[in-house]
Amino acid sequence: MNPIYLDNNATTACDPAVVEAMLPFFTAQFGNPSSLHSFGNKVGFALKEARARVQALLGAEHESEIVFTSCGTESDNTAILSALKAMPERNQVVTTAVEHPAILALCEHLEKEGYVVTRLGVDKRGRLDLDEYKAALGPRTAIVSAMWANNETGTIFPVEAMAEMAHAVGAQFHTDAVQAVGKIAIDLKKTKIDMLSLSGHKLHAPKGVGVLYLKRGTRFRPLLRGGHQERGRRAGTENTASIVGLGVACELAQQHMAYENTAVKRLRDKLEAGILAAVPRCFPTGDVANRLPNTSNIAFEFVEGEAILLLLNQAGIAASSGSACTSGSLEPSHVMRAMGIPYTAAHGTTRFSLSRFNTEAEIDRVIATVPSVIAKLRKLSPYWGESGPKEESFAPAYA
Amino acid sequence: MWDYSEKVREHFFNPRNAGVLEDANGVGDVGSIKCGDALRLMLKVDPDSERILDARFQTFGCGSAIASSSALTEIIKGMTLDEALKVSNQDIADYLDGLPPEKMHCSVMGREALQAAVANYRGEEWKDDHEEGALICKCFAVDAVLIEETIRANGLTTVEQVAHYTKAGGGCASCHEGIEEILAKVAKEVCTAPTAEKKPTPAAVPPAPTAGAVPPAFTLGAVPPASKLTSFQRMRRIEETIESIRPMLQRDHGDIEIVEIDGKNIYVNLKGACVGCMMEAATLNGIQTKLVEALGEFVRLLPASQLGRA
Numbered sequence: 100m101n102p103i104y105l106d107n108n109a110t111t112a113c114d115p116a117v118v119e120a121m122l123p124f125f126t127a128q129f130g131n132p133s134s135l136h137s138f139g140n141k142v143g144f145a146l147k148e149a150r151a152r153v154q155a156l157l158g159a160e161h162e163s164e165i166v167f168t169s170c171g172t173e174s175d176n177t178a179i180l181s182a183l184k185a186m187p188e189r190n191q192v193v194t195t196a197v198e199h200p201a202i203l204a205l206c207e208h209l210e211k212e213g214y215v216v217t218r219l220g221v222d223k224r225g226r227l228d229l230d231e232y233k234a235a236l237g238p239r240t241a242i243v244s245a246m247w248a249n250n251e252t253g254t255i256f257p258v259e260a261m262a263e264m265a266h267a268v269g270a271q272f273h274t275d276a277v278q279a280v281g282k283i284a285i286d287l288k289k290t291k292i293d294m295l296s297l298s299g300h301k302l303h304a305p306k307g308v309g310v311l312y313l314k315r316g317t318r319f320r321p322l323l324r325g326g327h328q329e330r331g332r333r334a335g336t337e338n339t340a341s342i343v344g345l346g347v348a349c350e351l352a353q354q355h356m357a358y359e360n361t362a363v364k365r366l367r368d369k370l371e372a373g374i375l376a377a378v379p380r381c382f383p384t385g386d387v388a389n390r391l392p393n394t395s396n397i398a399f400e401f402v403e404g405e406a407i408l409l410l411l412n413q414a415g416i417a418a419s420s421g422s423a424c425t426s427g428s429l430e431p432s433h434v435m436r437a438m439g440i441p442y443t444a445a446h447g448t449t450r451f452s453l454s455r456f457n458t459e460a461e462i463d464r465v466i467a468t469v470p471s472v473i474a475k476l477r478k479l480s481p482y483w484g485e486s487g488p489k490e491e492s493f494a495p496a497y498a
Numbered sequence: 499m500w501d502y503s504e505k506v507r508e509h510f511f512n513p514r515n516a517g518v519l520e521d522a523n524g525v526g527d528v529g530s531i532k533c534g535d536a537l538r539l540m541l542k543v544d545p546d547s548e549r550i551l552d553a554r555f556q557t558f559g560c561g562s563a564i565a566s567s568s569a570l571t572e573i574i575k576g577m578t579l580d581e582a583l584k585v586s587n588q589d590i591a592d593y594l595d596g597l598p599p600e601k602m603h604c605s606v607m608g609r610e611a612l613q614a615a616v617a618n619y620r621g622e623e624w625k626d627d628h629e630e631g632a633l634i635c636k637c638f639a640v641d642a643v644l645i646e647e648t649i650r651a652n653g654l655t656t657v658e659q660v661a662h663y664t665k666a667g668g669g670c671a672s673c674h675e676g677i678e679e680i681l682a683k684v685a686k687e688v689c690t691a692p693t694a695e696k697k698p699t700p701a702a703v704p705p706a707p708t709a710g711a712v713p714p715a716f717t718l719g720a721v722p723p724a725s726k727l728t729s730f731q732r733m734r735r736i737e738e739t740i741e742s743i744r745p746m747l748q749r750d751h752g753d754i755e756i757v758e759i760d761g762k763n764i765y766v767n768l769k770g771a772c773v774g775c776m777m778e779a780a781t782l783n784g785i786q787t788k789l790v791e792a793l794g795e796f797v798r799l800l801p802a803s804q805l806g807r808a
Contacts, residue, residue: 413511
């Protein structure tokens with residue numbers, strides 16, 4: 100029985116066409132694109148082509164707005180640190196409570212250095228309050244960073260409107276679009292977004308390559324200084340093979356965009372409906388009406404996520420969890436806590452994230468497997484009786 | 499995914515003694531759904547022999563929590579209560595061929611449930627001494643409360659010392675920044691505390707030598723009263739302290755000898771396995787702390803190679 104991979108928000112398989120396009124750049128096309136001889140020239144042209152493909156997927160106005168980096172985290176860090184350096188008279192970062200650690204850990208660090216960080220909360224569906232956002236903006240705001248789509252729930256934020264509001268107070272706007280790029284249509288030239296991060300390995304390109312989109316005219320300070328690569332905005336010899344792979348992946352993503360939002364979405368909806376119908380006491384988290392087409396995050400009450408993942412894995416199904424135990428921390432995921440998901444369910448949240456490579460037969464098998472996994476664990480749990488929760492009768496003296 | 503042993507996997511996928519024990523006469527409930535793991539341990543104890551005739555469990559939690567519960571019931575079945583109370587969380591972990599360091603708390607929960615169940619059988623009230631703060635060191639499951647208390651109690655000033663006393667930071671090192679923050683917080687409080695009568699001035703501290711794994715000088719923290727020992731008593735005290743530490747080093751196939759005592763600088767040779775050991779700096783730091791405690795004054799412990807340089 101083939102394993103079923105439903106953890107595409109964590110990482111994706113490289114598309115075979117991506118791998119094929121990359122291979123020559125490990126052998127014959129090994130040149131340094133900065134070199135003036137023909138070894139370098141050929142690679143330089145390949146990078147130019149890749150840049151144009153990324154530009155097309157993002158709808159960027161200029162090719163030069165695409166800066167290749169090593170990963171989404173580097174792009175995120177570069178964007179925020181650049182804004183604070185470029186505008187020293189401003190000391191505030193506005194972000195949200197549900198960002199990826201690439202943003203949140205950096206903000207925590209900046210706070211210790213004396214910067215002011217405002218984290219916008221979300222409602223129980225994971226949605227922002229734009230009035231609260233507007234109130235947080237001010238003349239000291241250097242940058243706003245809000246994710247385009249949430250990695251755990253798939254919830255989409257209104258980043259285009261948020262970018263306009265940031266510009267109204269003279270602040271830059273950055274979006275971590277690592278989960279959104281390739282899954283929903285993006286047309287940056289029509290927006291006021293100044294900076295955007297993307298990561299190759301979330302859209303069937305290899306790990307170790309990312310992009311920072313930098314709108315022309317945005318004041319910028321590089322994170323890495325050195326050579327003149329990427330027009331001096333990101334020094335360091337280019338990861339040529341991976342950049343070529345990312346270019347191909349972006350072209351493929353554009354070709355499959357419609358499929359992603361119809362066929363993949365239909366499979367996701369089928370999976371979610373199938374599980375919700377068969378398992379008592381579970382519910383989908385996030386803004387179900389406004390989320391990525393591939394993501395379903397289901398909270399199972401009175402069971403623990405790591406145990407779910409282990410049993411699913413044994414059945415050949417790979418998913419992911421917001422439980423504390425999967426990360427080694429004591430608290431369940433910050434996204435679930437920000438949404439106020441009760442503890443009875445937060446530890447049992449399980450994320451299924453699909454890709455264009457999943458099939459109907461796979462989804463049928465998952466729907467058939469999940470109910471027995473949850474039932475097995477509930478049978479072991481002191482919080483679950485014969486027919487349902489018995490939370491009241493189990494209240495340990497020590498917590 | 500965690501690197502679980504085959505035994506942990508086996509006990510998770512096929513837990514022993516799971517379910518309700520109808521005629522239990524000792525029940526221990528620990529944990530909470532908020533923390534992500536909870537356990538009810540049910541014992542059937544023979545009142546005459548105090549022997550555990552049967553044990554069952556119900557657990558809400560991760561793979562290792564369920565496996566630890568299963569292992570616990572297997573271990574204690576047939577034991578007397580007194581025997582069972584001697585079972586440590588390490589015994590549970592050993593039974594499972596080890597647990598990942600971050601998961602050791604699962605075995606602790608097992609032991610606590612056992613204590614609670616025995617107390618329940620005996621009609622006693624069980625009080626847990628469970629302290630909880632933010633988890634700083636994930637490798638050895640050490641929280642902020644324990645680290646801060648240990649720093650205060652022992653006047654620790656370096657990450658190496660904290661690792662020596664609590665194990666925190668002794669593994670992957672990713673929490674060193676967090677430990678440094680706690681050190682800084684405590685140091686700041688001690689400096690501003692009104693009880694600190696005499697603050698050490700920077701000039702009183704010898705300049706730090708430049709080479710090798712040399713323990714940094716004490717610059718902050720609770721200052722012990724100045725030594726009132728005679729030179730002879732002081733020398734003897736230093737000797738006694740080093741002697742008391744040697745067995746611990748020898749157990750790890752290392753050793754230490756005093757080479758020279760020059761005022762506040764005490765020069766030693768580390769020998770055997772201590773030579774070139776990764777923990778050399780931590781070892782010196784720990785011994786230096788012991789010497790400071792024993793003498794009631796600041797001294798610095800330096801490798802003999804530093805002789806004539808400091």
